[in-house]
Amino acid sequence: MCPSTGARAGVLHTAHGDVETPVFMPVGTQAAVKGLLPRDLIQDLDAKIILGNTYHLFLRPGHESIRRLGGLHAFMQWPRAILTDSGGFQVFSLNGLRKVTEEGVLFRSHLNGDSHLFTPESTIDVQLALGSDIMMVLDECLEYPASHQAARISTDRTVRWARAAYAHYRRHENDNRNRDGIDGRRACFPIVQGSMYADLRRNCVEELLKLEADGYAVGGLSVGEPRALSLEMAEITTPLLPADRPRYVMGVGMPEELPEYVARGVDMMDCVLPSRNARNGYLFTSTGRILIKQAQFKDDARPVDERCDCYTCRGFSRAYLRHLFLAGEMAFSTLATLHNLRRYLDIMREMRQAILLGKFPEYLGAVRAIPRVSHGANEPPK
Amino acid sequence: MCPSTGARAGVLHTAHGDVETPVFMPVGTQAAVKGLLPRDLIQDLDAKIILGNTYHLFLRPGHESIRRLGGLHAFMQWPRAILTDSGGFQVFSLNGLRKVTEEGVLFRSHLNGDSHLFTPESTIDVQLALGSDIMMVLDECLEYPASHQAARISTDRTVRWARAAYAHYRRHENDNRNRDGIDGRRACFPIVQGSMYADLRRNCVEELLKLEADGYAVGGLSVGEPRALSLEMAEITTPLLPADRPRYVMGVGMPEELPEYVARGVDMMDCVLPSRNARNGYLFTSTGRILIKQAQFKDDARPVDERCDCYTCRGFSRAYLRHLFLAGEMAFSTLATLHNLRRYLDIMREMRQAILLGKFPEYLGAVRAIPRVSHGANEPPK
Numbered sequence: 001m002c003p004s005t006g007a008r009a010g011v012l013h014t015a016h017g018d019v020e021t022p023v024f025m026p027v028g029t030q031a032a033v034k035g036l037l038p039r040d041l042i043q044d045l046d047a048k049i050i051l052g053n054t055y056h057l058f059l060r061p062g063h064e065s066i067r068r069l070g071g072l073h074a075f076m077q078w079p080r081a082i083l084t085d086s087g088g089f090q091v092f093s094l095n096g097l098r099k100v101t102e103e104g105v106l107f108r109s110h111l112n113g114d115s116h117l118f119t120p121e122s123t124i125d126v127q128l129a130l131g132s133d134i135m136m137v138l139d140e141c142l143e144y145p146a147s148h149q150a151a152r153i154s155t156d157r158t159v160r161w162a163r164a165a166y167a168h169y170r171r172h173e174n175d176n177r178n179r180d181g182i183d184g185r186r187a188c189f190p191i192v193q194g195s196m197y198a199d200l201r202r203n204c205v206e207e208l209l210k211l212e213a214d215g216y217a218v219g220g221l222s223v224g225e226p227r228a229l230s231l232e233m234a235e236i237t238t239p240l241l242p243a244d245r246p247r248y249v250m251g252v253g254m255p256e257e258l259p260e261y262v263a264r265g266v267d268m269m270d271c272v273l274p275s276r277n278a279r280n281g282y283l284f285t286s287t288g289r290i291l292i293k294q295a296q297f298k299d300d301a302r303p304v305d306e307r308c309d310c311y312t313c314r315g316f317s318r319a320y321l322r323h324l325f326l327a328g329e330m331a332f333s334t335l336a337t338l339h340n341l342r343r344y345l346d347i348m349r350e351m352r353q354a355i356l357l358g359k360f361p362e363y364l365g366a367v368r369a370i371p372r373v374s375h376g377a378n379e380p381p382k
Numbered sequence: 383m384c385p386s387t388g389a390r391a392g393v394l395h396t397a398h399g400d401v402e403t404p405v406f407m408p409v410g411t412q413a414a415v416k417g418l419l420p421r422d423l424i425q426d427l428d429a430k431i432i433l434g435n436t437y438h439l440f441l442r443p444g445h446e447s448i449r450r451l452g453g454l455h456a457f458m459q460w461p462r463a464i465l466t467d468s469g470g471f472q473v474f475s476l477n478g479l480r481k482v483t484e485e486g487v488l489f490r491s492h493l494n495g496d497s498h499l500f501t502p503e504s505t506i507d508v509q510l511a512l513g514s515d516i517m518m519v520l521d522e523c524l525e526y527p528a529s530h531q532a533a534r535i536s537t538d539r540t541v542r543w544a545r546a547a548y549a550h551y552r553r554h555e556n557d558n559r560n561r562d563g564i565d566g567r568r569a570c571f572p573i574v575q576g577s578m579y580a581d582l583r584r585n586c587v588e589e590l591l592k593l594e595a596d597g598y599a600v601g602g603l604s605v606g607e608p609r610a611l612s613l614e615m616a617e618i619t620t621p622l623l624p625a626d627r628p629r630y631v632m633g634v635g636m637p638e639e640l641p642e643y644v645a646r647g648v649d650m651m652d653c654v655l656p657s658r659n660a661r662n663g664y665l666f667t668s669t670g671r672i673l674i675k676q677a678q679f680k681d682d683a684r685p686v687d688e689r690c691d692c693y694t695c696r697g698f699s700r701a702y703l704r705h706l707f708l709a710g711e712m713a714f715s716t717l718a719t720l721h722n723l724r725r726y727l728d729i730m731r732e733m734r735q736a737i738l739l740g741k742f743p744e745y746l747g748a749v750r751a752i753p754r755v756s757h758g759a760n761e762p763p764k
Contacts, residue, residue, distance in 0.1 A: 030705075030706075030709040030711055031702070031705060031706075031709075032706055032709075032711045032712075032713040034711065034712060034713075035712050035713070036713070037693075037713055037716060037717070038697075039693070056709075060705065060708065060709060061680070061701070061704075061705040061708075065680065065681060065701070068681055069681065069683055069699060069701055069702070070683075075699070075701070075702055075705075076702060077697040077698055077702075298443070298447065299447060299450055299451065301451055301452075311419075311421070315420075315459040316459055317451060317457070319443070319447070319451055319457070320413070320451070320457055320458060320459075322443075323412075323413060323442065323443040323457075324412075324413075324414055326442065326443075327412040327413075327414075327438075327442060329412055329414045329416065330414075330416060330417050330712055330715060330716070331414040331416075331417070331418070331419055333712060334419060334712070334716070335419070
């Protein structure tokens with residue numbers, strides 16, 4: 001715990017290994033982190049936890065299929081921890097046609113138009129079938145901007161859904177404990193919503209605290225709002241959450257934002273930005289972001305980042321990466337994703353080290369002193 | 383040397399390591415083997431030599447650029463041997479508009495339409511800039527079918543071009559030896575053409591033998607002719623080539639054809655079939671080819687090939703690979719390419735072992751006994 005900011009260093013214990021926090025979780029939407037193999041994630045990144053998407057895996061290949069094949073860890077050959085979202089975000093962002101009722105949300109598959117219903121209970125069941133280490137409850141993820149009234153109605157429903165999901169999860173855990181005599185060491189997090197309204201966020205936290213949950217997530221950020229507002233909402237929310245439980249802000253952020261969230265007491269983050277930027281040719285370095293296709297890199301024999309020790313930076317030149325990008329070679333996406341995710345994970349490890357050494361304020365000051373290009377609003381991830 | 387077939391086991395010595403033959407060379411068209419990283423080629427496949435495409439690298443990023451960056455080995459971080467083709471095949475297969483004269487071939491870039499001239503001398507210069515270990519001379523690669531007269535005119539020109547290219551290569555090697563006092567251990571192979579006419583193939587060999595070349599390639603196969611005809615042309619050609627020089631048949635073939643070429647005295651082969659089939663979902667196993675997207679593999683927990691020891695087969699199920707393929711995940715191409723190339727390289731290693739143990743005829747008999755689906759004509763590679 002940093003004495004002057006909210007930054008914390010901790011450890012999550014899961015059935016698939018310990019996870020040191022603060023942590024950034026690479027996104028493995030469809031049972032694969034785009035462009036990488038499990039061994040890359042372990043050997044090159046030493047990632048301890050990755051994220052899987054309930055919505056995508058429910059539709060394809062189907063959670064029952066994955067259960068039959070031994071669960072998501074066995075299916076994708078990932079021996080470490082997995083966090084799965086509830087599918088709420090994708091239902092609300094990928095589906096034009098959907099119908100929200102008290103029971104849940106009726107939506108159409110973006111793959112073939114088939115109708116499906118997600119309920120608070122069913123999304124827990126899907127995540128149990130996947131064998132997730134950390135599950136999320138179903139929430140309603142509002143677009144930005146939303147009126148106070150719409151946000152209030154939605155947040156109240158998210159709270160009711162969280163209660164239903166949590167009750168279902170607890171029943172299952174109790175049954176399991178009674179039957180097997182073991183504690184599966186699974187966890188389930190409710191999600192704080194409330195759009196960009198401080199009062200709604202506070203009310204939501206108050207209600208969700210009654211669940212005495214294993215950890216808490218902050219959702220509904222990264223939906224197109226200005227970045228300052230995302231941070232403000234996190235800043236309002238995190239101090240209200242229990243100090244002894246992990247806090248996860250979903251869907252953030254840019255490299256320079258990671259320390260800002262950590263300074264506000266956030267332990268866990270995930271985002272498609274490092275991998276999506278990689279595939280689009282944007283590489284993050286310790287001195288800023290570069291667009292590899294630019295002509296200035298044509299004969300540049302230097303690595304992407306001289307201070308980086310990843311496989312990409314240990315051997316390959318900017319000139320070669322530029323060539324692969326322009327030639328449309330798959331190896332570009334792999335090398336670029338490897339580098340960008342390594343950069344994110346290195347930032348997290350630097351921060352943890354700084355917190356443990358009592359030097360996080362200096363670290364944060366140094367990061368803030370680097371001039372940045374404005375990137376505008378958060379891009380909503382998919 | 384197999385006593386009853388033409389099969390040979392040998393070793394090529396290059397400045398970038400020894401290459402045991404018979405050998406199959408993975409194709410790295412644009413300074414990358416599609417879907418793989420150099421470390422995959424070394425750790426998973428133990429490939430000792432790969433192929434680079436002069437035409438593609440000449441156009442993008444340009445051979446002078448690669449020379450400035452230390453040559454193709456340094457550029458793509460490939461420490462082992464590289465063979466480059468002359469670009470002839472691509473000029474003739476990728477270009478609708480081209481003009482062949484005694485001087486060379488004028489063609490338009492398939493990327494931007496710019497005009498370029500390849501001459502026998504210029505393609506050697508490009509390959510020298512790349513720093514290739516084994517270069518090919520410029521040849522004219524005829525479509526199938528071609529009339530005897532057209533083939534004769536073309537083959538005669540290929541011979542004259544080979545003489546010009548070889549003279550240019552020899553001058554460069556002599557200059558280099560005089561200047562540096564070292565033998566760079568480079569090699570240059572002329573290419574036997576002659577369409578599907580035995581007399582033209584024989585005449586072509588006769589002329590090319592006068593060059594006393596380091597090795598000989600057989601080109602103009604895999605251009606759409608029936609597979610039996612490709613084999614027949616190889617069978618006519620190889621016995622005429624020097625016994626103490628490597629023989630390379632360009633652009634073949636399917637797994638079951640590899641032993642047929644080796645039985646006819648071929649030492650080196652290359653083809654895009656294993657990697658292209660991989661990307662299209664066709665996986666080669668020791669018992670035949672499977673199409674992974676088929677519904678029968680939906681819940682199939684077995685590896686692609688239980689007898690295969692590659693990274694893909696050591697951990698991943700057919701069900702998972704099918705999922706990755708249907709989901710359009712890049713990891714599919716990587717895992718599938720890894721497996722298919724490993725299968726090809728394992729076949730080559732099995733054959734070498736059989737030849738060294740004097741058991742190649744049994745090996746060939748066993749391969750021929752496996753029932754095959756007819757695949758029709760060779761697909762021309764790109």
